[in-house]
Amino acid sequence: MPAAKRKETTAHVHSPAIEDYLEQIHNLIEGKGYARVVDIAKNLGISQASVTNMIQRLDAEGYVVYERYRGVIMTESGKKIGQEIARRHEVLTRLLSGFGLDPKTVHEDVEGMEHHISRQTLDVLTLLMEELEGNPELLKKLKKRLKSSS
Amino acid sequence: MPAAKRKETTAHVHSPAIEDYLEQIHNLIEGKGYARVVDIAKNLGISQASVTNMIQRLDAEGYVVYERYRGVIMTESGKKIGQEIARRHEVLTRLLSGFGLDPKTVHEDVEGMEHHISRQTLDVLTLLMEELEGNPELLKKLKKRLKSSS
DNA sequence: TAGCAAAGTTAGCCCAGCCTAAAATGTACT
DNA sequence: AGTACATTTTAGGCTGGGCTAACTTTGCTA
Ligand SMILES: [Mn+2]
Ligand SMILES: [Mn+2]
Ligand SMILES: [Mn+2]
Ligand SMILES: [Mn+2]
Numbered sequence: 001m002p003a004a005k006r007k008e009t010t011a012h013v014h015s016p017a018i019e020d021y022l023e024q025i026h027n028l029i030e031g032k033g034y035a036r037v038v039d040i041a042k043n044l045g046i047s048q049a050s051v052t053n054m055i056q057r058l059d060a061e062g063y064v065v066y067e068r069y070r071g072v073i074m075t076e077s078g079k080k081i082g083q084e085i086a087r088r089h090e091v092l093t094r095l096l097s098g099f100g101l102d103p104k105t106v107h108e109d110v111e112g113m114e115h116h117i118s119r120q121t122l123d124v125l126t127l128l129m130e131e132l133e134g135n136p137e138l139l140k141k142l143k144k145r146l147k148s149s150s
Numbered sequence: 151m152p153a154a155k156r157k158e159t160t161a162h163v164h165s166p167a168i169e170d171y172l173e174q175i176h177n178l179i180e181g182k183g184y185a186r187v188v189d190i191a192k193n194l195g196i197s198q199a200s201v202t203n204m205i206q207r208l209d210a211e212g213y214v215v216y217e218r219y220r221g222v223i224m225t226e227s228g229k230k231i232g233q234e235i236a237r238r239h240e241v242l243t244r245l246l247s248g249f250g251l252d253p254k255t256v257h258e259d260v261e262g263m264e265h266h267i268s269r270q271t272l273d274v275l276t277l278l279m280e281e282l283e284g285n286p287e288l289l290k291k292l293k294k295r296l297k298s299s300s
Numbered sequence: 301t302a303g304c305a306a307a308g309t310t311a312g313c314c315c316a317g318c319c320t321a322a323a324a325t326g327t328a329c330t
Numbered sequence: 331a332g333t334a335c336a337t338t339t340t341a342g343g344c345t346g347g348g349c350t351a352a353c354t355t356t357g358c359t360a
Contacts, residue, residue, distance in 0.1 A: 112266025
């Protein structure tokens with residue numbers, strides 16, 4: 001493979017589905033200490049059978065360690081991805097929520113967008129979020145403009 | 151179906167794939183007057199066979215009118231979606247490009263994000279884009295902060 | 301006007317990621 | 331210990347959206 005054709009940074013890219021599973025497992029472990037199939041399924045709105053199936057793939061690919069009927073823990077590489085997605089989720093949510101959008105709409109948009117944000121774009125969005133959170137004057141001005149145009 | 155469960159605005163939602171096709175067909179017709187299978191395939195980076203196949207689906211679902219070997223035109227409903235996606239693409243691109251990000255990275259992110267943006271979120275992003283384009287001081291300040299953190 | 305290259309189409313295939321139904325395992329209570 | 335219920339897993343199936351190989355059609359040009 002010619003060097004020119006290689007992805008710089010060995011850009012392991014995962015499907016949105018895989019990212020959603022790892023994000024959920026990460027959040028559950030963070031929040032209650034463990035991640036059960038039934039809760040993952042509930043949070044993602046899919047069947048338990050689908051969750052079991054994916055967990056086996058995640059184990060095979062080294063993102064979690066899985067023991068039949070016993071539960072799942074995350075490997076370092078799995079944790080890294082889960083955290084990364086949770087971070088994007090948070091930045092997007094805070095940015096959009098600042099403008100007073102309907103929380104449900106925010107969540108739907110965030111849940112999709114979070115899988116398509118490079119490091120550079122994340123930096124930009126973080127910057128905008130910070131500026132708006134630290135500069136209420138600006139936010140207020142923009143929100144007014146937003147309302148007048150709706 | 152109870153009214154409370156219905157999506158307001160009859161939110162017909164399409165797959166990212168369908169949106170990409172309609173966006174491309176729209177752009178090609180806008181730019182050169184017609185959209186050929188070979189060009190759609192090239193722009194989307196997929197095979198001509200896949201394009202033919204999808205065009206037949208788009209015809210069946212009323213987004214385009216398709217005549218074998220002769221070409222494709224868009225229906226009103228197809229045009230509406232194509233335009234909508236092109237609009238999201240443009241807003242995202244202008245917003246991110248303003249910060250001087252690598253154009254290729256911008257394009258990759260935009261190509262994914264454009265499918266997950268509600269009307270309300272588009273309004274917010276449009277607002278941010280306009281503010282930054284009309285307020286170079288602010289943009290400059292933010293870009294400086296961006297560079298110092300990288 | 302006949303041939304040829306480019307464009308378009310069809311046929312047959314594959315994989316990710318979901319589903320339901322049924323079976324297996326775990327747990328809590330009597 | 332036995333039994334009921336919850337949880338997890340397996341088996342089998344389906345759809346969307348891609349692929350290659352082989353074909354047909356179109357349109358240009360010798
Ligand atoms: Mn998501
Ligand atoms: Mn998320
Ligand atoms: Mn796209
Ligand atoms: Mn696009």
